[in-house]
Amino acid sequence: MPSSPNTPKQPNGTLKFDVHKRWPTPHAQRSWETLANLKRLAKDGTVTIDGTTLDIASVVASARYGCTVLLKEQESISRCMNDSVQTLQGYLSKGYYLYGVNTGFGGSADTRTKDLLGLQRALMQHTQSAILTREDRSESASRHEYLEAHSMPSVWARATMLVRANANVRGHSAMTRGVLDTVLELLNRDIVPIIPLRGSISASGDLMPLSYVSGAIQGNPDVYVRVGGRKGTPRVMTAQEALRKASVQPIVLGPKEGLSLINGTAAAAAVASLGLFEANQLAVISQMLTALSSEALHANAEWAHPFIAAVRPHRGQIEAAQNIRTFLQGSKLVYGLELTKDRFKSGLAQERYPLRSSPQWLSPLLEDLASAEDQLTVELNSTSDNPVVNVADNDIHCGANFQAATVTSATEKIRLALQSIGKMLFAQTSEMINHNLSNGLPPNLAADDPSLSFCLKGIDVNTAAYTSELGFLANPVSNHVQSAEMHNQAINSLGLLSARQTLAAVECLSLIVANCLYTGCQAVDLRTLHMTFVADIREPSKRLLSSLLENEAASGAVFEVFWKLFEEAWYASSAYDANERCDKASEVLATAILARSQLTGHIAVAKVEAARLQFSTMLLEAYQSHRAAFFRRPTTAAYLGRGTKVAYMFVRDRLGVPMHQGLVEHPIADDPDGNVIDGRPKKTIGSWVSMIYEAVRDGSLGDEVCGFLAAEAGGGSSSVHQ
Structure with a gap:
C-alpha cells in the first residue's frame, strides 16, 4: 500500500491517523507568504530590484500599490552594466557586424548600416504601430461602444516597466545606466505610457508594448502617457510634454539600447504575474467554499479523512483535504470525520462528486499553480533580450531568450486550473440552490414562501454564464500561432495574449466565487434556521403527543x-x-x-x-x-467551522451583506417602507453580490482566508488591507 513518507505508522505497519493532524500545505503557505510580503512592501513603500530577487509580491506592490522602485546600490551592478557597454563598444571598434546594432531586424537582418543611432529610431518606428483610439487617450470616462479599451490598464504598464528594468539591470544588455534610471524615474513619478492592448505575439519579445515604454523615455510627441493615475484620475499628455513638466531629459538611445529595451518578455511576464497573484488566492478560497458548501448541504465529510489522501499521496490532494478539514474544525453542520460513524444513517451513503472528489479534483491544480509560480519567478529574474552580452568571456551571443514560451506554459496551466475550480464551484453552487439536491434546503434558497420568491435562481443562471465563458477562456492560446515578420517569427509564444486571457479568466472565476460565497452564506443561514427550529420544536411536540x-x-x-x-x-x-x-x-x-x-x-x-x-x-x-x-439575530456563526466562520463573518459583518429574507427585500419605487428593512437599505441581489466580488478582486477576502490558514499553522495572521 503506497503511503506518504510522513505518514505515521503503528508498530504493526498499519496506518494511523489523526483527522486534525497538520500536514504540509505548500500552495497555501506560498500564497500566504506572498500576501505577507506584499503587506510588508506596501507598508514600507519601496521595492528594491537587483536583477535576481524580484518576486510576485514585488510586482504587485509596485504596479497596484504604487511602491517606489529602488535599484539596489551595489558596485557590481553598475560595473556589470558598464562592462556590457564596453564589451559592445569593443565589438564595434573591430568592425564586427552585430544583429540589431548595425544590421537590420528580424527577416531584414541581412541589411547593414553605419547609422547606429538612426537604426534604433527605425526600430521604434516599425514597432510603435498598434492601434489606440481617442478614447484611450482621454481623461474622461469611456463613452465608446467598443467592448473594451484598446490600451493596457496602467497597472499592467507599471508592472511591465518594473520587470523590464529588472532584466536590464543584470548587465547583459549593453544598456547605459542613464536609460535604466529614466525608466525608473518615470515609473516612480507615475508617468505611465499608454500601451496598446493588442499587437504583440511575444516572439522577439513583447516588441510593440515595450516600444511605447521606450517612446515615453525618449519624449516622443506622439506617444501618450497617463500622469498621476495612482492618486486619482490621471492627466493624459504626450511623453514630450510630460518629460518637460517633470524636468526629465529625453533619452537618445545608443547602439543596441532600443533593442535592449523592447526585445524581451517583460509585458507577458508582468501581466502573468498579476494573474497568478489572484489565481493563487482564488484557489485557496475555493477550498474554503468547498467546506462552506459542505456545511450548507449538511454533508458527510468522510471524504476529507487524511487516510484517503495518504494512500494516494499526491501533494495537492493531501493539502486540499487538510485545508478543508482545517476550515471545518468545530463545525456542527457536517459529520463523517468522527471516530465513530453512523452507518445506519438514511439518505446519501456518500456525497456527490463536487464535494466528495474535491481534494482529488484540486490536487493537480494546486501543483500546476505552484509550477507556474516557479516558472514565472525564474522569468522575472532572467535576461530575455538578444543579443546577450557575456562580459566574463568578452563576447556577445545571438540567441532567442525573448521567446516567451515559458510564460505561455505557465499561464495556460493557470487558466486550466481556474476553469476547473470554476466548474467545481458552479456544481456546488447549483447543488445548494436546487432543492432536489440540497438535502432539505428550500428551492432557490428562498427564506420566505417559495411559491412567490425565487431568490437565488438568477444566481444559478448567472453562474452558468460565467462558467461557460471561463471554459472558453481555458482553451490554449499556444496552438493559434501564426507565422509573422517575413516568416522569421514562424514560431512565437503568444505569451502576452495568453497572460491577458488569464486575467480575463481570473475575472470570470472571481464572479463565480462571489456567487458561490453569497449562496453559501445564504444556505448555511437557512440550514441553521431550520436545524434550530426543529430542535426548538421537539419538546412542544413531545408534550402535544403526550396529551394525546x-x-x-x-x-x-x-x-x-x-x-x-x-x-x-x-x-x-x-x-x-x-x-x-x-x-x-x-x-x-x-x-x-x-x-x-x-x-x-x-x-x-x-x-x-x-x-x-x-x-x-x-x-x-x-x-x-x-x-x-x-x-x-441569526445564530449561524455558532454552528460553523472555525475557518468558514471567518469568511461568513467577513461577508455579514465586514461587508454588511445580510441574509436575504425573500421578496420583501426587493427595492421598488415609492416603497411605503422607504426601501429600508431592519434599518438597512434594500438592494437587488446583484448589488449585494457585487460587494463580495469587489472584495474578491481587491484581495481583502483572500487575506482573511489565507490568513486563517497561516494562523492555524502558527504563521500569524494580518491583513494587507487593514
Whole structure:
C-alpha cells in the first residue's frame, strides 16, 4: 500500500491517523507568504530590484500599490552594466557586424548600416504601430461602444516597466545606466505610457508594448502617457510634454539600447504575474467554499479523512483535504470525520462528486499553480533580450531568450486550473440552490414562501454564464500561432495574449466565487434556521403527543418513531410554502401512531385528526416566530467551522451583506417602507453580490482566508488591507 513518507505508522505497519493532524500545505503557505510580503512592501513603500530577487509580491506592490522602485546600490551592478557597454563598444571598434546594432531586424537582418543611432529610431518606428483610439487617450470616462479599451490598464504598464528594468539591470544588455534610471524615474513619478492592448505575439519579445515604454523615455510627441493615475484620475499628455513638466531629459538611445529595451518578455511576464497573484488566492478560497458548501448541504465529510489522501499521496490532494478539514474544525453542520460513524444513517451513503472528489479534483491544480509560480519567478529574474552580452568571456551571443514560451506554459496551466475550480464551484453552487439536491434546503434558497420568491435562481443562471465563458477562456492560446515578420517569427509564444486571457479568466472565476460565497452564506443561514427550529420544536411536540396518548410508555415509544418521521418530512417538504409545509409534516403523526398501534390501542380517527391539526397550527406559529427572530439575530456563526466562520463573518459583518429574507427585500419605487428593512437599505441581489466580488478582486477576502490558514499553522495572521 503506497503511503506518504510522513505518514505515521503503528508498530504493526498499519496506518494511523489523526483527522486534525497538520500536514504540509505548500500552495497555501506560498500564497500566504506572498500576501505577507506584499503587506510588508506596501507598508514600507519601496521595492528594491537587483536583477535576481524580484518576486510576485514585488510586482504587485509596485504596479497596484504604487511602491517606489529602488535599484539596489551595489558596485557590481553598475560595473556589470558598464562592462556590457564596453564589451559592445569593443565589438564595434573591430568592425564586427552585430544583429540589431548595425544590421537590420528580424527577416531584414541581412541589411547593414553605419547609422547606429538612426537604426534604433527605425526600430521604434516599425514597432510603435498598434492601434489606440481617442478614447484611450482621454481623461474622461469611456463613452465608446467598443467592448473594451484598446490600451493596457496602467497597472499592467507599471508592472511591465518594473520587470523590464529588472532584466536590464543584470548587465547583459549593453544598456547605459542613464536609460535604466529614466525608466525608473518615470515609473516612480507615475508617468505611465499608454500601451496598446493588442499587437504583440511575444516572439522577439513583447516588441510593440515595450516600444511605447521606450517612446515615453525618449519624449516622443506622439506617444501618450497617463500622469498621476495612482492618486486619482490621471492627466493624459504626450511623453514630450510630460518629460518637460517633470524636468526629465529625453533619452537618445545608443547602439543596441532600443533593442535592449523592447526585445524581451517583460509585458507577458508582468501581466502573468498579476494573474497568478489572484489565481493563487482564488484557489485557496475555493477550498474554503468547498467546506462552506459542505456545511450548507449538511454533508458527510468522510471524504476529507487524511487516510484517503495518504494512500494516494499526491501533494495537492493531501493539502486540499487538510485545508478543508482545517476550515471545518468545530463545525456542527457536517459529520463523517468522527471516530465513530453512523452507518445506519438514511439518505446519501456518500456525497456527490463536487464535494466528495474535491481534494482529488484540486490536487493537480494546486501543483500546476505552484509550477507556474516557479516558472514565472525564474522569468522575472532572467535576461530575455538578444543579443546577450557575456562580459566574463568578452563576447556577445545571438540567441532567442525573448521567446516567451515559458510564460505561455505557465499561464495556460493557470487558466486550466481556474476553469476547473470554476466548474467545481458552479456544481456546488447549483447543488445548494436546487432543492432536489440540497438535502432539505428550500428551492432557490428562498427564506420566505417559495411559491412567490425565487431568490437565488438568477444566481444559478448567472453562474452558468460565467462558467461557460471561463471554459472558453481555458482553451490554449499556444496552438493559434501564426507565422509573422517575413516568416522569421514562424514560431512565437503568444505569451502576452495568453497572460491577458488569464486575467480575463481570473475575472470570470472571481464572479463565480462571489456567487458561490453569497449562496453559501445564504444556505448555511437557512440550514441553521431550520436545524434550530426543529430542535426548538421537539419538546412542544413531545408534550402535544403526550396529551394525546395517556400511556406514558406508549407516548415515549411513539414519539421516537414520530420524531424521526417528522424530521425527514420537514426537510422533504421544503418546496412547499410554510402553511403547506407544516400541514404536510404534521401528517406523520398518524403514521407514527399506526406504527405503534400495539402500544397505543384504539384511538378514534377524529381524535388523531384533531391532534394533527393542532400540531400543524403549532408548527406554523412556531416556525413563523422562529424565522422572524432568526432574521433579527441569526445564530449561524455558532454552528460553523472555525475557518468558514471567518469568511461568513467577513461577508455579514465586514461587508454588511445580510441574509436575504425573500421578496420583501426587493427595492421598488415609492416603497411605503422607504426601501429600508431592519434599518438597512434594500438592494437587488446583484448589488449585494457585487460587494463580495469587489472584495474578491481587491484581495481583502483572500487575506482573511489565507490568513486563517497561516494562523492555524502558527504563521500569524494580518491583513494587507487593514
